[in-house]
Amino acid sequence: MIHHQVLVVGGGLAGLRAAIEAHDMGADVAVVSMVYPMRSHSGAAQGGINAPLANHPSGRDDNPEKHGYDTAKGSDFLGDQDAIMIMTTEAAARIYELEHWGCPFSRYEDGRIAQRPFGGADFPRTCYAADRTGHYILHTLYEQAVKRRIEMYNEHMVQSLAVNDGRCYGFVALNIATGELVPFQGSAVIFGTGGVGRIYGHSTNAIINSGTGIGICYQAGVNVEDMEFIQYHPTSLWGTNILITEGARGEGGYLVNNKGERFMEKYAPKAMELAPRDIVARAIQTEIDEGRGFENEYVNLELMHLGKEKVLEALPGIHDLALNFAGVDATKEPIPIQPGQHYTMGGIESNVDGETSIEGVYAAGECACVSVHGGNRLGGNSLLDTIVFGKRAGEKAAKDVAGTRASESAAAAVEKAMTSVQRKLKAIEDKRGKEKHGILREELRQNMFDRVGIFRDKAPMQEGLAKVKELQERYRDCALNSDTKRFNIDLYRYLELGAMLDLAEVIALGALTREESRGSHYRRDFPDRDDANWLKHTIAAWTPQGPKLSFKLVNVSKWQPVERKY
Numbered sequence: 001m002i003h004h005q006v007l008v009v010g011g012g013l014a015g016l017r018a019a020i021e022a023h024d025m026g027a028d029v030a031v032v033s034m035v036y037p038m039r040s041h042s043g044a045a046q047g048g049i050n051a052p053l054a055n056h057p058s059g060r061d062d063n064p065e066k067h068g069y070d071t072a073k074g075s076d077f078l079g080d081q082d083a084i085m086i087m088t089t090e091a092a093a094r095i096y097e098l099e100h101w102g103c104p105f106s107r108y109e110d111g112r113i114a115q116r117p118f119g120g121a122d123f124p125r126t127c128y129a130a131d132r133t134g135h136y137i138l139h140t141l142y143e144q145a146v147k148r149r150i151e152m153y154n155e156h157m158v159q160s161l162a163v164n165d166g167r168c169y170g171f172v173a174l175n176i177a178t179g180e181l182v183p184f185q186g187s188a189v190i191f192g193t194g195g196v197g198r199i200y201g202h203s204t205n206a207i208i209n210s211g212t213g214i215g216i217c218y219q220a221g222v223n224v225e226d227m228e229f230i231q232y233h234p235t236s237l238w239g240t241n242i243l244i245t246e247g248a249r250g251e252g253g254y255l256v257n258n259k260g261e262r263f264m265e266k267y268a269p270k271a272m273e274l275a276p277r278d279i280v281a282r283a284i285q286t287e288i289d290e291g292r293g294f295e296n297e298y299v300n301l302e303l304m305h306l307g308k309e310k311v312l313e314a315l316p317g318i319h320d321l322a323l324n325f326a327g328v329d330a331t332k333e334p335i336p337i338q339p340g341q342h343y344t345m346g347g348i349e350s351n352v353d354g355e356t357s358i359e360g361v362y363a364a365g366e367c368a369c370v371s372v373h374g375g376n377r378l379g380g381n382s383l384l385d386t387i388v389f390g391k392r393a394g395e396k397a398a399k400d401v402a403g404t405r406a407s408e409s410a411a412a413a414v415e416k417a418m419t420s421v422q423r424k425l426k427a428i429e430d431k432r433g434k435e436k437h438g439i440l441r442e443e444l445r446q447n448m449f450d451r452v453g454i455f456r457d458k459a460p461m462q463e464g465l466a467k468v469k470e471l472q473e474r475y476r477d478c479a480l481n482s483d484t485k486r487f488n489i490d491l492y493r494y495l496e497l498g499a500m501l502d503l504a505e506v507i508a509l510g511a512l513t514r515e516e517s518r519g520s521h522y523r524r525d526f527p528d529r530d531d532a533n534w535l536k537h538t539i540a541a542w543t544p545q546g547p548k549l550s551f552k553l554v555n556v557s558k559w560q561p562v563e564r565k566y
């Protein structure tokens with residue numbers, strides 16, 4: 001049995017930052033990741049990372065308080081304000097740390113880190129490395145982890161937590177390369193497993209973002225929070241839904257309908273294209289639904305007026321993506337875009353130190369709900385969330401495990417989990433069903449996008465929830481096509497789908513229950529925000545009959561909610 005005091009699940013930004021911190025605090029730590037760390041979705045992040053450095057040449061002052069207020073307002077006041085202030089107060093230190101570790105941020109001529117405007121922010125505070133920010137930060141953190149000789153178990157998919165009497169002792173992972181089950185024992189398990197984007201059709205997310213980390217925790221009895229809040233990014237490439245960063249609008253890009261109008265004038269006269277994502281995504285979808293889109297499916301993003309030099313310098317990745325995936329030269333022609341699922345605001349219920357409802361389980365990054373993003377995340381705040389709360393979770397876990405070592409009782413709990421996963425896999429191997437999990441997955445994604453999507457309504461959501469339950473039934477009747485041990489994609493896609501269906505149920509039920517509109521959760525039948533009844537977080541706990549919902553008050557310690565105007 002493998003033993004490390006701290007086991008970090010996930011090799012993205014949150015996982016690596018947590019591992020580095022736990023290591024530096026003296027813990028014996030390892031990273032266990034489904035993919036090689038550099039292939040984590042963090043590497044796809046484009047536009048940038050927020051911090052109130054006040055470097056922008058406009059000379060305007062910026063500070064954690066202003067960043068905090070923009071974040072709370074952007075969250076439609078569902079974000080916990082104590083947690084938000086921790087994030088914005090620690091932001092600058094985390095950015096300078098990355099700089100000192102060698103992250104090649106874009107800079108002004110005087111050498112300071114450059115900052116661009118982003119949606120919902122009253123100040124240009126998004127630091128960036130061209131339009132490949134996530135790629136550069138991920139490399140920086142990976143180098144730091146390698147330098148510290150932190151052990152990594154790559155291509156290991158965590159399956160099941162070993163929980164006994166309300167405490168976690170480790171987990172069982174499937175070695176994808178060999179097909180073997182591997183038992184891991186540890187006193188702290190930190191999840192940095194990313195979002196559930198792939199539950200939805202039209203997603204900007206990597207195929208690995210199936211949310212199994214959140215699913216495993218939920219199925220083991222850890223609470224999940226605010227899962228109904230799913231972010232739709234306004235600008236994904238028409239057809240493929242590859243992300244076109246908000247940085248494109250930050251650099252001055254326009255959104256234009258088939259009448260040639262910059263339609264954001266009607267929806268957010270002041271902020272225009274740089275209103276928060278929920279507002280811009282709904283505006284675009286409304287233009288398309290009311291016949292002012294192109295081919296009833298997209299509107300145009302224009303960068304031509306910025307000039308070739310600026311596009312190639314500030315947005316080289318976007319220029320390449322548009323050229324390679326839409327055949328469009330963005331310096332000469334508009335880019336066809338449509339909204340796409342983008343981010344999971346909810347996740348594993350965690351506090352500002354990553355602790356969850358089960359002792360020994362911690363979470364940080366997109367899989368966690370701290371909650372700093374509330375009903376709607378501002379662009380550039382997620383990368384920040386991963387490094388601020390990743391560090392804090394690593395620090396807390398290391399303190400909690402000081403002096404612990406492998407124990408027989410912990411090993412027994414992991415052995416028990418091992419036996420149960422072995423049994424489960426054997427049953428899957430022996431199954432002779434008629435359903436195909438690939439087909440169920442596509443039906444699920446279509447169902448969620450169509451019925452629990454950008455615009456929501458009671459009747460379609462009820463149908464959507466019923467469809468998820470139908471899919472859960474049919475899932476029991478799935479058989480595998482391949483019994484190979486090595487890289488059995490058939491098997492792990494099947495395993496992912498089980499967690500995805502359970503989380504889809506939580507999302508649909510939460511969305512049906514929340515009878516108001518807030519942030520990304522927009523109900524046509526309840527179009528207003530209802531602070532009197534719904535200024536609260538949705539908590540879901542797993543039961544054999546389905547999710548059990550309860551509610552938790554929002555921390556409103558600094559700013560009273562006001563109507564959002566942009």
Ligand SMILES: Cc1cc2nc3c(=O)[nH]c(=O)nc-3n(C[C@H](O)[C@H](O)[C@H](O)COP(=O)(O)OP(=O)(O)OC[C@H]3O[C@@H](n4cnc5c(N)ncnc54)[C@H](O)[C@@H]3O)c2cc1C
Pocket residue numbers: 009010011012013014015032033034035036037039040041042043044045046047048049050133134156157158159192193194195204205206208209211212213243245342343364365366367379380381382383384386
């Ligand atoms: C295209 C795109 C562009 C973005 N651009 C920006 C941006 O410019 N600014 C910004 O702030 N945010 C951006 N975001 C959001 C941001 O990138 C993510 O929220 C953030 O990087 C998530 O980091 P993470 O470490 O939490 O998870 P991830 O980077 O998703 O990493 C998850 C890790 O968990 C592992 N894992 C998952 N399940 C298991 C399992 N069962 N067992 C073992 N390992 C597992 C995976 O192998 C992976 O290593 C963007 C997102 C996308 C999709």
